[in-house]
Amino acid sequence: MQIYVCVKHVPDSAAIITILQNNRIDENVIFLLNPYDEHAVTEAVKIKISLPGSEVIAVCFGQDDAEKTLRSAMGMGADRGLLVVSDAQHESIEIARVLKAVIAQDGSPGLIFTGKESIDTHGMQTMFRIGALFNFPVATNVVRLKIEREVAIVDSELSGGAVDTYEMCLPCVIGVGRGLNTPRYPTFPDVVKSKKKVLKKINLEDLDIKTPKSNMSMAQLEPLLQERKPKEIRGDKREIAREITRILKEEAKVI
Amino acid sequence: MANIGVIIELDNGRIKEINFGMITLARAKGRELFGFVINADAAAVKDELESYGITQIVAVSLAPDQENNPVVRAKSIIKCIKKFNISTLLGLSTPAGKDLLPRVAAFLEAPLVMDCFSIDLKQNLARTSRHSGKTIATIKIAGDIVLFGVRPKAVEPIEAWVSSQIVQFDGSHIVSEDFRHIKRWVDDKKTEISLAEADVIIAGGRGMKNGDNFSILSKCAEKLNGAVGASRAAVDSGWVPYSMQVGLTGEKVSPRVYIACGISGSIQHFAGMKTSTIIITINTDNNACLMSDCDYFIQADVLEIIPELTKHLEND
Numbered sequence: 001m002q003i004y005v006c007v008k009h010v011p012d013s014a015a016i017i018t019i020l021q022n023n024r025i026d027e028n029v030i031f032l033l034n035p036y037d038e039h040a041v042t043e044a045v046k047i048k049i050s051l052p053g054s055e056v057i058a059v060c061f062g063q064d065d066a067e068k069t070l071r072s073a074m075g076m077g078a079d080r081g082l083l084v085v086s087d088a089q090h091e092s093i094e095i096a097r098v099l100k101a102v103i104a105q106d107g108s109p110g111l112i113f114t115g116k117e118s119i120d121t122h123g124m125q126t127m128f129r130i131g132a133l134f135n136f137p138v139a140t141n142v143v144r145l146k147i148e149r150e151v152a153i154v155d156s157e158l159s160g161g162a163v164d165t166y167e168m169c170l171p172c173v174i175g176v177g178r179g180l181n182t183p184r185y186p187t188f189p190d191v192v193k194s195k196k197k198v199l200k201k202i203n204l205e206d207l208d209i210k211t212p213k214s215n216m217s218m219a220q221l222e223p224l225l226q227e228r229k230p231k232e233i234r235g236d237k238r239e240i241a242r243e244i245t246r247i248l249k250e251e252a253k254v255i
Numbered sequence: 256m257a258n259i260g261v262i263i264e265l266d267n268g269r270i271k272e273i274n275f276g277m278i279t280l281a282r283a284k285g286r287e288l289f290g291f292v293i294n295a296d297a298a299a300v301k302d303e304l305e306s307y308g309i310t311q312i313v314a315v316s317l318a319p320d321q322e323n324n325p326v327v328r329a330k331s332i333i334k335c336i337k338k339f340n341i342s343t344l345l346g347l348s349t350p351a352g353k354d355l356l357p358r359v360a361a362f363l364e365a366p367l368v369m370d371c372f373s374i375d376l377k378q379n380l381a382r383t384s385r386h387s388g389k390t391i392a393t394i395k396i397a398g399d400i401v402l403f404g405v406r407p408k409a410v411e412p413i414e415a416w417v418s419s420q421i422v423q424f425d426g427s428h429i430v431s432e433d434f435r436h437i438k439r440w441v442d443d444k445k446t447e448i449s450l451a452e453a454d455v456i457i458a459g460g461r462g463m464k465n466g467d468n469f470s471i472l473s474k475c476a477e478k479l480n481g482a483v484g485a486s487r488a489a490v491d492s493g494w495v496p497y498s499m500q501v502g503l504t505g506e507k508v509s510p511r512v513y514i515a516c517g518i519s520g521s522i523q524h525f526a527g528m529k530t531s532t533i534i535i536t537i538n539t540d541n542n543a544c545l546m547s548d549c550d551y552f553i554q555a556d557v558l559e560i561i562p563e564l565t566k567h568l569e570n571d
Contacts, residue, residue, distance in 0.1 A: 125357035132361035137434035159449035169433040214398025241567040
């Protein structure tokens, strides 16, 4: 089975973000593999091992520099990588069209993985758009996955500890939640090996993607400025408990 | 301009409080506001929806064995969009909404912004957090049909009485062949109230010292009708399940009060709770990040303060 994993090259969550021209960030920060996608790669590799003859292909749409993220995915066990190169910013409808086109051009997917969201744009929709373009069923926030012949049985987490179990026909798209597994981080030999794996770069223009009729565009980007003025609550534990109660009652009005 | 639609989230036939802020945001002069309720007694919720400005209540009926299937729900909403000439659709950015709105958007190849905390319906501008909550993006969306996911509790509900009528929509024939809902079940260690909906969240971190001590937080949360959350450190230590994690890779929450207990406050944790109205930090370590990024800080041991607070609330 060909297992595709869509990965995203994102700024490190600990990076200090500087905004340029009110519409983009200064990209001179550390970028890495989106954390949810680490779980997606790990799961794909796990399935590959259980289904001999399978192949895991990491796919990325991003700048040339995103090669690093694909190398990380290959270090974690993906067999090869596909990078569609573009310098411009793209939104979800177009991203999904690009990922669909490059996967369809490359092979015939049995499973497509994505992370349940990216930590930079938090769009939470690309997996559904890829599924709709392929006409494959999609599950998101998947915390348990079992492949049985032609179906995937998944647990998708809802709020308050509730879980939905679904059965999907293959091929399908899986948006991976963090509870699914513990990422398998590459060892040094893995990293060395990943450098020799095949990484194919494709120019966006060569995919002949039609510009979507509907679109989303960045009108403005600003830093979140939030000024809280911390006040200390002092006293013995009874006085502190009394003060917290007062805040809950009078300021927050929750009791 | 065509009509506006909102997908109403229900809990056992009752309208969840978090819908009213979204409905407040969805009202626009001169445009009809449709509220979609799935498999609910529309007459029973009519008064409440009228009081917030829903002019048309669409009672969508699905086959009972299909009602928890998000594909079937999405298909029924799409049929409603067409039938009732909806050009703007809003839903909640809750876990259920995250599994529904993007499906509708994907099937229609329509633009969608999730987790909006403000929306300008005249210009189709939505404001949402990006970069782990470090930036605010204003996104312009254009299309025949546009969708917005609204962050729970982001908007203060304001009543606006109208009179509404109930319209039936029969979706009982809609099925999904390749995506089947098997069951809905509850994890043993579930939190009683969902983090996204709670007005008060008491969250524990490394300072809780072990998993058993989380019952101290539960007891206090119970008194406040709140939920218990946790930092990644507490989850990774195996003290509490992942479903309780607040942060970048957990739940993002905006309660009225967030009480951080023994949580140092990494950037990633802060990203998940920084939109709380009031943050109270309790930590023995005065240098913990959250002690200087909050509204109130208490340098003390949570294991002493929280039981005292519970006692105080009991006697209050």
